[in-house]
Amino acid sequence: MGIDLRKPIGILFLAYGALLAVYGVVRPQPVLDLNINLIWGVVMAIFGAIMLALAWRKPNAIKR
Amino acid sequence: MHVQLIDIVIIALYGAVVLGIGFALRGRMSNSGEFLLAGRSIPAWTAGLAFLSANLGAQEMIGMAASGAKYGILTSHFYWVGAIPAMVFVGVFMMPFYYGSRARSVPEYLKLRFDEKTRAFNALTFAVMTVFSSGISMYAMGALLSLLLGWNIHACIIISALVVLCYIALGGLTSAIYNEVLQFFLIVFGFAPVVYLGLREIGGWDGLRARVPESFVHSWTGMGSAATNPLGVEWFGLLMGLGFVLSFGYWCTDFLVVQRAMAADSMNAARRTPLIAAMPKMLFPFLVIVPGIIALGLTLHPQPGAAPLLPAAAGGGYDYNMALPMMMARYYPAGLLGLGLTALLASFMSGMAGNVTAFNTVWTYDLYQSYLVRGASDAHYLNVGRVTTVVGTLISVATAYAAMRFNNIMDMLQLVFSFVNAPLFATFLLGMFWRRTTGHAAFWGLVGGTVAAALHYELTGVAGGGSLVSKIAVLHVYRSDMAQNFWGAIWAWTICFVATIAVSLITRPKRDEELKGLVVGLTPAPSEGHLPWYLKPLILGVVVLACTAALNLLFW
Numbered sequence: 001m002g003i004d005l006r007k008p009i010g011i012l013f014l015a016y017g018a019l020l021a022v023y024g025v026v027r028p029q030p031v032l033d034l035n036i037n038l039i040w041g042v043v044m045a046i047f048g049a050i051m052l053a054l055a056w057r058k059p060n061a062i063k064r
Numbered sequence: 065m066h067v068q069l070i071d072i073v074i075i076a077l078y079g080a081v082v083l084g085i086g087f088a089l090r091g092r093m094s095n096s097g098e099f100l101l102a103g104r105s106i107p108a109w110t111a112g113l114a115f116l117s118a119n120l121g122a123q124e125m126i127g128m129a130a131s132g133a134k135y136g137i138l139t140s141h142f143y144w145v146g147a148i149p150a151m152v153f154v155g156v157f158m159m160p161f162y163y164g165s166r167a168r169s170v171p172e173y174l175k176l177r178f179d180e181k182t183r184a185f186n187a188l189t190f191a192v193m194t195v196f197s198s199g200i201s202m203y204a205m206g207a208l209l210s211l212l213l214g215w216n217i218h219a220c221i222i223i224s225a226l227v228v229l230c231y232i233a234l235g236g237l238t239s240a241i242y243n244e245v246l247q248f249f250l251i252v253f254g255f256a257p258v259v260y261l262g263l264r265e266i267g268g269w270d271g272l273r274a275r276v277p278e279s280f281v282h283s284w285t286g287m288g289s290a291a292t293n294p295l296g297v298e299w300f301g302l303l304m305g306l307g308f309v310l311s312f313g314y315w316c317t318d319f320l321v322v323q324r325a326m327a328a329d330s331m332n333a334a335r336r337t338p339l340i341a342a343m344p345k346m347l348f349p350f351l352v353i354v355p356g357i358i359a360l361g362l363t364l365h366p367q368p369g370a371a372p373l374l375p376a377a378a379g380g381g382y383d384y385n386m387a388l389p390m391m392m393a394r395y396y397p398a399g400l401l402g403l404g405l406t407a408l409l410a411s412f413m414s415g416m417a418g419n420v421t422a423f424n425t426v427w428t429y430d431l432y433q434s435y436l437v438r439g440a441s442d443a444h445y446l447n448v449g450r451v452t453t454v455v456g457t458l459i460s461v462a463t464a465y466a467a468m469r470f471n472n473i474m475d476m477l478q479l480v481f482s483f484v485n486a487p488l489f490a491t492f493l494l495g496m497f498w499r500r501t502t503g504h505a506a507f508w509g510l511v512g513g514t515v516a517a518a519l520h521y522e523l524t525g526v527a528g529g530g531s532l533v534s535k536i537a538v539l540h541v542y543r544s545d546m547a548q549n550f551w552g553a554i555w556a557w558t559i560c561f562v563a564t565i566a567v568s569l570i571t572r573p574k575r576d577e578e579l580k581g582l583v584v585g586l587t588p589a590p591s592e593g594h595l596p597w598y599l600k601p602l603i604l605g606v607v608v609l610a611c612t613a614a615l616n617l618l619f620w
Binding site (some may be wrong): 003005008009011012013015016019020023024027029031032034036037040041043044047 | 070073074077078081084085088089110242245246249253257261264265395396397398399400403
């Protein structure tokens with residue numbers, strides 16, 4: 001038995017993404033006219049969600 | 065840089081997940097093979113990303129950005145010449161012997177292929193080298209964080225060492241590998257915004273070209289002669305010294321990286337491990353070198369009203385090591401800064417964990433089990449492995465403190481290690497591809513190559529450079545340290561190669577039965593006929609090399 005590595009990666013990136021996006025909305029800090037926290041937060045959340053979706057759809061693909 | 069609460073939360077979340085992975089795996093560690101070899105159960109893509117990550121220490125990230133600022137896109141040679149071809153070679157041609165022999169480590173392969181003394185030589189030098197380099201990078205990390213954030217250097221060193229210690233002691237190599245994959249993604253996501261924002265501010269690649277010297281955006285144009293490029297080395301020294309001897313010596317024989325492939329769940333997965341690693345590796349110049357070049361651009365031609373980005377260095381030039389940190393400080397607001405610092409910490413931890421796990425296996429199997437306590441139960445060696453994790457980490461921490469106080473001794477040691485490493489690939493190449501190579505030949509070839517490297521250093525100088533030790537005589541003066549290093553490696557490799565062949569011819573070779581699975585011709589070729597093309601190592605290797613060639617042409 002092992003752990004499906006995509007789950008912790010997915011959870012961490014989803015959490016990071018949500019955290020950055022919310023922080024970006026609540027306290028905007030524009031860099032070169034971009035709300036980079038919001039943008040990058042959304043990108044990371046999408047990546048995390050894809051990882052979780054993969055782990056959830058094909059739970060055994062990662063094992064032998 | 066100013067750290068706020070949200071940044072601390074992001075860093076703490078990372079720490080929690082890393083330790084969580086260790087805890088989740090702790091029940092699985094029932095024997096020494098699980099702990100030290102990950103039970104040979106790691107899927108190819110996991111092993112591949114770990115293979116890459118174990119090499120991505122924080123020094124690599126900071127150092128490559130620094131080289132980007134100092135030499136420009138020429139730094140890409142360390143990837144497209146100095147890494148990718150060797151990664152393809154080890155996957156396609158060498159892994160059948162490493163994995164097929166069922167050796168548990170690279171030194172153990174040497175024992176099976178050659179003899180006890182060759183193994184002892186390699187195991188001892190490797191073990192010493194790994195704990196020392198993890199200590200040195202620990203010190204570099206602590207020094208950087210205390211400089212940037214005003215954090216306490218002792219707290220930085222001890223807390224990060226404790227985290228790595230915990231997750232390895234709990235989950236062994238599997239835990240290190242799983243965390244390395246997580247760290248890989250954090251490194252990519254943590255540094256990518258620097259590239260995007262930097263290029264946006266400076267006006268894209270064309271804007272960058274306008275701000276740096278022309279030689280900084282061409283990787284090959286000035287390589288015809290050592291006098292016409294900032295590396296101070298010509299194309300032959302670069303291709304042979306870096307591209308062949310040093311690169312193959314590291315990627316094909318260093319247990320730190322090879323261990324990740326040996327942990328894979330099948331022969332085919334083991335062979336694909338370095339090839340999967342090579343794909344992101346060839347794009348890494350864009351992530352780590354380009355920010356360095358942008359930093360130089362913003363230093364030579366600052367934005368209107370702004371100061372130069374890089375601080376001036378004491379001895380002239382700029383403090384290039386600040387390139388990546390200064391870029392992060394420039395662009396990252398609170399929040400993203402926490403992610404960037406997490407990426408730095410992740411790269412540091414993945415590098416350190418790589419060293420600690422490789423040290424564990426070599427110490428436990430190749431030194432302790434082979435020379436100190438033979439024939440004990442497996443449970444005994446599992447315990448030794450766990451204790452070694454603690455002891456290895458402690459020695460690393462001690463080394464970090466030694467590095468803080470005695471900089472010269474550390475430089476000396478790294479120099480000596482470079483002598484030992486230079487000839488290694490000749491021994492493996494002959495061992496795997498020439499049946500006649502004997503144990504005595506391998507050992508004396510290595511000794512001869514190491515001595516040759518030391519002698520070369522003693523007999524040559526560098527224009528305008530100092531030296532750590534007094535020279536016997538200076539017969540040749542190189543234009544740069546790098547040129548001296550590359551040519552020293554070429555000499556060491558050649559002497560080792562010739563000496564190994566010569567001694568082989570006058571000593572008795574092993575019988576063919578003893579060499580099954582260890583040498584070409586006596587090892588069945590791995591079957592791959594049933595695999596789809598995208599899983600075949602040879603095809604993947606060709607694709608990777610073609611892409612690398614295209615990148616070289618693009619930045620010619």
